[in-house]
Amino acid sequence: MAERKGLIGTVISDKMQKTVIVKTMHIKKHPKYGKVIKVYKKYKAHDEKGIAKMGDSVRITGVRPISKDKHFMVKAVLKKAHVHAELKEETL
Numbered sequence: 005m006a007e008r009k010g011l012i013g014t015v016i017s018d019k020m021q022k023t024v025i026v027k028t029m030h031i032k033k034h035p036k037y038g039k040v041i042k043v044y045k046k047y048k049a050h051d052e053k054g055i056a057k058m059g060d061s062v063r064i065t066g067v068r069p070i071s072k073d074k075h076f077m078v079k080a081v082l083k084k085a086h087v088h089a090e091l092k093e094e095t096l
Contacts (some may be wrong), residue, residue, distance in 0.1 A: 007065040012082065015056050016046070023074060025052045026064055049076040059085025 013028035026047050034041055048071075049056075049064045054074050061083040064076040 010079070011047070011064050011076070012049070013062065013064065015058055015060045015062055015085075018051075018054075018056060018058050022051055024056045024062075025074070025079065026062060026078075040061050047076050048074045049078050051078045052075055056081055057085060059087075078083065 011026075011028045013026040015024045016027045017025040018036050022037050026049050027043050027044055028047065029042055032041055032043055033039070047064060049062075050067070056078050060081050062078050063080045063082055066075060067077045069075050070077075
């Protein structure tokens with residue numbers, strides 16, 4: 005069986021239930037001028053257990069369509085976001 009498309013990105017929103025928005029980046033050259041350009045794209049990804057939080061680096065893979073615009077699933081959290089002590093105190 006073929007491997008599904010996998011991407012690595014950063015969670016930019018976790019406000020929905022069981023869904024996170026992941027921002028990915030890849031580098032390409034401009035076809036005419038040759039300048040290197042960073043291209044960003046956002047994907048909605050299914051997160052059943054709610055393990056991914058805002059700022060985390062995650063790996064997402066393509067799956068069958070789960071909803072109208074959700075075709076990816078969070079496979080792993082690669083790096084947790086660094087949370088400042090002041091932010092933790094404000095939420096308490």
